[in-house]
Amino acid sequence: MSDQHFDVIVIGTGPSGGTIASKAAEAGKSVALVDSRTFGGNCALRGCNPKKVYVNAGELADQVRRARGKLIEDGQARIDWSGLHDFKEEFTRPVAEGKEDAFREKGIKTFHGVAKFVDQKAIQVAGQRLAANRIVIATGARPSDLGIEGKSLVTTSDDFLQLKQLPRTVVFIGGGYISMEFAGVVAAAGHSVYVIERNEQILSGFDPDLVQQLRKEYESRGVTFHLNATIESISKNDDAADSLRVSMKDESRIDAGLVVHGAGRVPNIDALQLSQGNVAFSENGIAVNEFMQSSSNPAVFATGDCADSGMPRLTPVANEEARAVSKNLFAAETDYVPQYGDVPKIAFTIPSIASIGLSEQKAREKFSDLEVRSGDMSDWGSVRKTGSTVAGYKLLIDSQTGKIVSAHILGPNAEETINLFALAMRFGHTATDMKSTLFAFPTSAADVRSML
Numbered sequence: 001m002s003d004q005h006f007d008v009i010v011i012g013t014g015p016s017g018g019t020i021a022s023k024a025a026e027a028g029k030s031v032a033l034v035d036s037r038t039f040g041g042n043c044a045l046r047g048c049n050p051k052k053v054y055v056n057a058g059e060l061a062d063q064v065r066r067a068r069g070k071l072i073e074d075g076q077a078r079i080d081w082s083g084l085h086d087f088k089e090e091f092t093r094p095v096a097e098g099k100e101d102a103f104r105e106k107g108i109k110t111f112h113g114v115a116k117f118v119d120q121k122a123i124q125v126a127g128q129r130l131a132a133n134r135i136v137i138a139t140g141a142r143p144s145d146l147g148i149e150g151k152s153l154v155t156t157s158d159d160f161l162q163l164k165q166l167p168r169t170v171v172f173i174g175g176g177y178i179s180m181e182f183a184g185v186v187a188a189a190g191h192s193v194y195v196i197e198r199n200e201q202i203l204s205g206f207d208p209d210l211v212q213q214l215r216k217e218y219e220s221r222g223v224t225f226h227l228n229a230t231i232e233s234i235s236k237n238d239d240a241a242d243s244l245r246v247s248m249k250d251e252s253r254i255d256a257g258l259v260v261h262g263a264g265r266v267p268n269i270d271a272l273q274l275s276q277g278n279v280a281f282s283e284n285g286i287a288v289n290e291f292m293q294s295s296s297n298p299a300v301f302a303t304g305d306c307a308d309s310g311m312p313r314l315t316p317v318a319n320e321e322a323r324a325v326s327k328n329l330f331a332a333e334t335d336y337v338p339q340y341g342d343v344p345k346i347a348f349t350i351p352s353i354a355s356i357g358l359s360e361q362k363a364r365e366k367f368s369d370l371e372v373r374s375g376d377m378s379d380w381g382s383v384r385k386t387g388s389t390v391a392g393y394k395l396l397i398d399s400q401t402g403k404i405v406s407a408h409i410l411g412p413n414a415e416e417t418i419n420l421f422a423l424a425m426r427f428g429h430t431a432t433d434m435k436s437t438l439f440a441f442p443t444s445a446a447d448v449r450s451m452l
Contacts, residue, residue, distance in 0.1 A: 003131040004109075006032045008329060009123060010136045011115045011272070013099065014041020015315055016303040016322035017138030023326040025106040032130050034111045034123070036271075039100040042140050043315050045092050046158045051181060053088045054161070055348045058185035062221075062350050067387035079189040082164045117277030121299050134299055134329055137272065137279075137286060138322075141265035141305035141313060146173065150234030153244055154261045157182070166191055167257020169242050173231065175202030177347050179262030180214075183223055184350035193223045194254050196246070200228050203347055205312075206355050207408035209374070210392050214353055214410055217390040226252070234259055265313070267306040284308040291334045292325050298334075301325045312343055342406075344422045346415045351389050354418035357406025357425060360396060369399040373451065377411055382447055386412050393451050395421075395431070402430035413444035420448055 007029035010021040018041065021033045038045060061077040068075020100110050113126035122131040143156050155163075157178045170186050172179035175197030187193045195202065202225065203211045215225060230249040237245040242255040267285035274280075280287040280296040285308035287295040292307060294300035303325055304318035311317045320338045327336040344356040357363075363370055377383055377391035391411025398405055407421035424434050435452040439445040 003122060003129050004032070006030045006109070006130065006132040008032070008134040008136060009034065009115075009130055009132040010138060011035075011123070012041065012136075012138035012140060012304075012306075013039040013103075014138060014140055014304065014318070015043055016318040016325075017041065017136065018099075018103070019319065019322040020136050020138065020303070020326050020329070021103065021108055022106060024329065025108050027330070029330065031108045032111060032132065033103055033108050034113070034115045034125050034130075036112070036114045038096045039103065039110065040095040044095045044099075046161060048315055050088045050092050050161050052348060053091060054084065054185045055181060055350070057084050058188035058350050061188040062184075062389075063387055066389060070387050079185075081166050081189060085162070085164050088161065114271050116271065116273040117275075117279065118273075119276070120278050120297050123277075132299075134301065135277070136325060136329070137269070137300065137302040137306055138304050138318075139268045139272070139306045142268040143261050144264045144266045146231075146261065146263060148231050148233060153234045153236065154259050156261050160258075160260050163258075167242065168192060169194070169254075169256040169258075171196065171244075171246050171254055171256040171259045172262045173259065174261070174263030175199070175225070175227075176204070176262060176264060179260070180218075181348045182260065182262070183218065187218065187221045187223050188350060194226065194246075194256065195223060196226045196229050196231060196248070196254075198228070198230055202227070203349075203353065205345065206347065206353050207360065207394050209394060210353055210408055210410040213376070213378075213390050213392050214349060214351075218349075226254075265305070267308075269306050282308060290337050291328050292321050292338065293328065293334060301329065309338075311340060312345055314343060314345060317343060341426045342422060344418045346418065348415065351391065351411050352413075352415045353408075353410045354414040355406070355408045356418055356422050357404070358396065359406070360394065363396045363405045367396075367398050367400075367405060370405065371397040371399045373397065375451070377447070380447065380450070382442060382444055383411055385442075395451055397431050402432055403428060404431055404434070411444075417444050417448065420445060 008024050009032045010017045011034045013035040021031050025031045064077035065075045111125050115123045115125045118124050169192040171194045183193045233247045235245050242257045246254045278297045279294050285306050286302040288302050288307050292301050303321040305313040324336050324338040328334045342356050346354045374394040383391045394408040396405040431452050435449050
C-alpha cells in the first residue's frame with residue numbers, strides 16, 4: 001500500500017483540530033483532516049453550542065414561573081421539547097452540512113474513519129495509509145465506561161440532544177456539568193428528575209458552599225438527589241410506564257423512562273493504536289511537553305481534551321493549545337507555550353455557577369494571609385428584579401498584595417460576571433482596582449463593587 005504524503009495530518013475536527021488544519025492550509029501546507037464522525041466536533045454539534053440552546057429554554061421557562069405575580073400576570077411557560085430540538089438543529093445542521101466543504105475549499109483533503117497509527121509518522125484510515133511530517137491529535141473526549149450491569153440501556157449526552165420527546169421521569173448518572181445542566185432544563189420542562197452521585201457533593205469542581213445553595217434550589221424545584229450512592233444495575237421494567245429500573249447498592253430503586261450518562265468523560269484515544277506510533281499516553285490522555293508536543297514522538301502534537309496538559313478540559317483551553325501548536329508545528333525551533341492564565345469555568349445550571357482561580361481549601365494552603373469575602377445575594381435588588389432566585393458569591397483575596405486569588409459566583413448572569421474577574425486576574429489588578437471601577441448601573445457587573 002503506497003502512502004499519501006502530507007505536511008500535516010490532523011485527527012479531529014473540533015475547535016482545536018479545525019483551527020490547526022485551517023491555519024496550516026493558509027500557510028501553504030498540504031493538510032489531511034480525519035474524523036470518525038461528522039465534521040465539526042463535539043462543541044459545535046454535540047456539546048457547548050446546542051446545550052446552551054436547551055439551557056436558554058430552561059432559564060426562560062424558570063424565570064417566567066418565578067415572575068408570576070411580580071413581573072407578569074400569567075406565569076405559565078411550557079417547553080415544547082420537539083420544537084426545542086428543531087430549533088437546536090438550526091445551529092447544528094449548518095455545521096454538519098457545511099463544515100467539511102469549508103475545509104475542502106481551503107485545499108484540505110478530508111478523510112472519514114477511525115485513524116490508527118501504523119508508524120511514527122503514518123496512520124491508516126478507511127483502508128488508506130497516510131503519512132506526514134507532523135501529526136496532530138485532537139480527538140476530544142468520550143463518555144467514560146460506567147462499568148455497571150445494564151450500561152447499554154443508558155443514553156449518552158449526545159443522544160439526549162437528539163430526543164424529540166421526554167418521558168415523565170429522567171435519571172441522571174453523575175452530578176457533574178452534564179447532569180446538572182440538563183437536569184435543570186428537564187425540571188424546568190416539568191418532568192421528574194433524579195440525580196445519582198457516588199460522592200457526597202455534586203459539581204465537585206465548584207465552591208461547596210455555593211453548590212449547597214444551588215442543590216437546595218434544585219430540590220425546591222422537584223429534583224431528587226441520591227448522594228454517596230452506588231448503582232448496581234439498570235434493567236428493563238416492561239410492566240411499568242417508566243420502562244427502566246435503576247437499582248442501587250442500598251437496595252433503593254428508581255423507575256424511569258430515561259437514564260442519562262453524566263458521569264464524566266475520558267480522553268478519546270483508545271482506538272488510535274498510539275503504541276504503534278510511539279506516542280506515550282495514560283488514562284489522563286496523551287503525554288505532552290509544555291509545547292503540546294508528544295513527550296515520546298516529536299513529530300506528534302496533541303491538543304484539547306485528549307491531551308494530558310493538566311489543564312481543565314474546556315473549549316477556551318483547547319483553542320489556546322491550538323494557537324500554540326499552530327505556531328510550533330513547522331517552526332525552526334519549538335518554543336511557544338500556551339498562555340492560559342487563570343481559566344474561568346462555568347456550569348450552565350439554572351442559575352449558572354462560575355469559578356476562576358483556586359478553591360478555598362487550596363488557597364488557604366498557599367496563602368498565609370487570606371481574606372474571604374462572601375455572602376448570599378438572593379435578596380439583592382438585582383436578583384429580586386428577575387423574579388427572585390438563588391444567588392451567592394465568595395471572593396478570596398491575598399491580604400498582602402490585595403490581588404484576587406479566586407472568585408466564585410452563583411446566580412443570574414454569573415457566566416458573564418466571572419469574566420470581569422478573569423480580566424482582573426489576568427492583568428494583576430487588585431480588589432481595590434476593581435472596586436474603584438465605575439460599572440454601568442443597574443447591571444450584574446455593578447454588583448461586583450458590592451461583593452468587594
